[in-house]
Amino acid sequence: MENEKHVSKAVISRLPRYYRTLRQLAVEGVGRISSKDLAAQMDLTASQIRQDLSCFGGFGQQGYGYSVDKLIVELERILGVAASQRAILLGVGNLGRALLRNFDFSFCGVRPVAAFDTDETVIGCDFRGIPVHALRELERLCELERPDIAVLCVPSDATRPIAERLVRAGIRGIWNFSNESLREDLIGVPVENVHFSDSLMKLCYRIKDTDPFEFGE
Amino acid sequence: MENEKHVSKAVISRLPRYYRTLRQLAVEGVGRISSKDLAAQMDLTASQIRQDLSCFGGFGQQGYGYSVDKLIVELERILGVAASQRAILLGVGNLGRALLRNFDFSFCGVRPVAAFDTDETVIGCDFRGIPVHALRELERLCELERPDIAVLCVPSDATRPIAERLVRAGIRGIWNFSNESLREDLIGVPVENVHFSDSLMKLCYRIKDTDPFEFGE
DNA sequence: TAGATTGTTAATCGATTAACAATC
DNA sequence: TAGATTGTTAATCGATTAACAATC
Numbered sequence: 001m002e003n004e005k006h007v008s009k010a011v012i013s014r015l016p017r018y019y020r021t022l023r024q025l026a027v028e029g030v031g032r033i034s035s036k037d038l039a040a041q042m043d044l045t046a047s048q049i050r051q052d053l054s055c056f057g058g059f060g061q062q063g064y065g066y067s068v069d070k071l072i073v074e075l076e077r078i079l080g081v082a083a084s085q086r087a088i089l090l091g092v093g094n095l096g097r098a099l100l101r102n103f104d105f106s107f108c109g110v111r112p113v114a115a116f117d118t119d120e121t122v123i124g125c126d127f128r129g130i131p132v133h134a135l136r137e138l139e140r141l142c143e144l145e146r147p148d149i150a151v152l153c154v155p156s157d158a159t160r161p162i163a164e165r166l167v168r169a170g171i172r173g174i175w176n177f178s179n180e181s182l183r184e185d186l187i188g189v190p191v192e193n194v195h196f197s198d199s200l201m202k203l204c205y206r207i208k209d210t211d212p213f214e215f216g217e
Numbered sequence: 218m219e220n221e222k223h224v225s226k227a228v229i230s231r232l233p234r235y236y237r238t239l240r241q242l243a244v245e246g247v248g249r250i251s252s253k254d255l256a257a258q259m260d261l262t263a264s265q266i267r268q269d270l271s272c273f274g275g276f277g278q279q280g281y282g283y284s285v286d287k288l289i290v291e292l293e294r295i296l297g298v299a300a301s302q303r304a305i306l307l308g309v310g311n312l313g314r315a316l317l318r319n320f321d322f323s324f325c326g327v328r329p330v331a332a333f334d335t336d337e338t339v340i341g342c343d344f345r346g347i348p349v350h351a352l353r354e355l356e357r358l359c360e361l362e363r364p365d366i367a368v369l370c371v372p373s374d375a376t377r378p379i380a381e382r383l384v385r386a387g388i389r390g391i392w393n394f395s396n397e398s399l400r401e402d403l404i405g406v407p408v409e410n411v412h413f414s415d416s417l418m419k420l421c422y423r424i425k426d427t428d429p430f431e432f433g434e
Numbered sequence: 435t436a437g438a439t440t441g442t443t444a445a446t447c448g449a450t451t452a453a454c455a456a457t458c
Numbered sequence: 459t460a461g462a463t464t465g466t467t468a469a470t471c472g473a474t475t476a477a478c479a480a481t482c
Contacts (some may be wrong), residue, residue: 008449011449011451013415013419015419015422016412016414016416016418017415019418020398020412030384034464036463045450046463047450047453047462050274050448050466051465053465054464058465060462061463061474062458062464063458063461063462066464071378080422080423080424081421081422082301085421085424093315094311094314097315098311098312098314101311102312103413104396106462107414108421109421110417110421126261139379142260148418155344173420173421185260189424190413190420190421190427192416192420194416195233195237196320196411197233198230198233199409199411200231200325200392201233202295203325203390203392204298204300204302204326205297205298205409206263207297207366207390207407208296208297208300213262225472227472228473243468252440263439264475265474265475267439267441267442271440271441275440278482279441279480280437280480280481281438281440375453411452
């Protein structure tokens with residue numbers, strides 16, 4: 001349907017940041033912005049922004065720039081973020097709870113519809129209106145609710161088997177917070193593995209060269 | 218001190234993944250591995266792995282490959298992950314608690330030493346041995362404990378002011394989980410902004426092209 | 435020794451930047 | 459109209475891949 005050129009991974013990984021930045025600008029009441037100003041704000045080049053956006057179409061106007069609201073709508077369409085994807089969450093431990101209670105799913109156009117756990121003490125609870133079911137109900141509930149996305153917050157050893165169960169149950173994508181990485185080629189649906197430790201290690205790497213006693217530059 | 222060539226961002230962002238993968242191999246009892254086998258496992262090319270590692274030295278052996286244990290030690294040195302960095306955590310809400318209770322800081326060679334909040338009901342509690350102090354004690358405790366890293370789990374509007382306070386108090390790097398991105402150039406120390414939503418949006422983008430009814434390829 | 439595999443150099447490929455005509 | 463800024467083409471830069479001599 002869409003008339004998109006080939007879109008590189010580098011471009012795709014910048015799209016969410018464009019979207020976040022523009023949403024923020026909208027909140028601040030900014031109605032339009034040039035690639036130059038947006039670049040300054042995001043620490044990119046104006047060229048890169050224009051090049052990136054041109055993968056998907058021409059959304060700007062010569063001599064004027066881009067309408068912030070219009071660009072937000074376009075990015076929502078491009079990212080598929082307005083599609084109202086339905087999500088289920090597996091594993092209602094500390095992290096699962098933190099996500100259910102705090103994470104703004106709607107910002108990404110995602111709606112959590114159910115959670116699952118094996119712990120009897122948490123089954124039957126609800127978090128912000130999302131009920132926690134017994135894991136054994138997974139297939140039945142998937143049939144009923146037809147979720148698109150699974151949020152995986154289960155222990156490492158449960159990750160792989162549950163992922164396979166989810167795919168059999170018709171899940172279309174997995175957002176994986178467990179320590180066990182899932183290999184997309186083995187799972188068969190898109191997977192985003194989230195590893196907190198990666199960014200902490202990168203931070204450690206970058207701190208390494210700074211002076212612990214504040215004498216250096 | 219070290220004899221490193223210029224190391225690109227692309228290489229740095231792969232280092233944590235090398236480290237995780239090798240740690241996993243060690244757990245599985247694998248003692249040595251060739252760039253070819255590691256590449257297959259990580260979905261990279263052997264060339265790229267050898268090229269990446271050669272930024273830091275020659276750790277392999279012709280005809281043999283790499284010793285997993287030796288490479289782990291080298292990566293720990295390269296990443297600065299064995300430096301036993303001291304961390305404090307700000308904002309003991311759901312996410313802060315989840316990190317204190319569940320996150321394996323020691324995997325990254327980081328040791329949490331204190332947490333801070335403004336909520337009187339949580340001040341005085343401890344999580345896995347980490348005491349929660351009143352935020353007003355921050356400067357006093359920093360003087361005492363000399364933390365290297367701050368883990369920021371505070372609300373958006375508190376992020377910027379607290380970050381500046383932390384830098385004044387001698388913090389060397391910020392691991393920022395708040396929704397408010399921190400600009401490194403304005404803060405003055407290395408910052409890693411963690412945005413859960415970015416990976417969820419990328420997942421939505423990639424799901425977009427798959428068929429919701431399982432008829433397509 | 436023969437086979438395997440490294441580290442490195444050269445070749446290719448892709449991504450970013452620069453430049454500019456088009457035009458609002 | 460004159461000034462500003464886009465979308466796109468061309469030039470540059472950097473990163474990945476391929477090839478291979480060195481050597482365990």
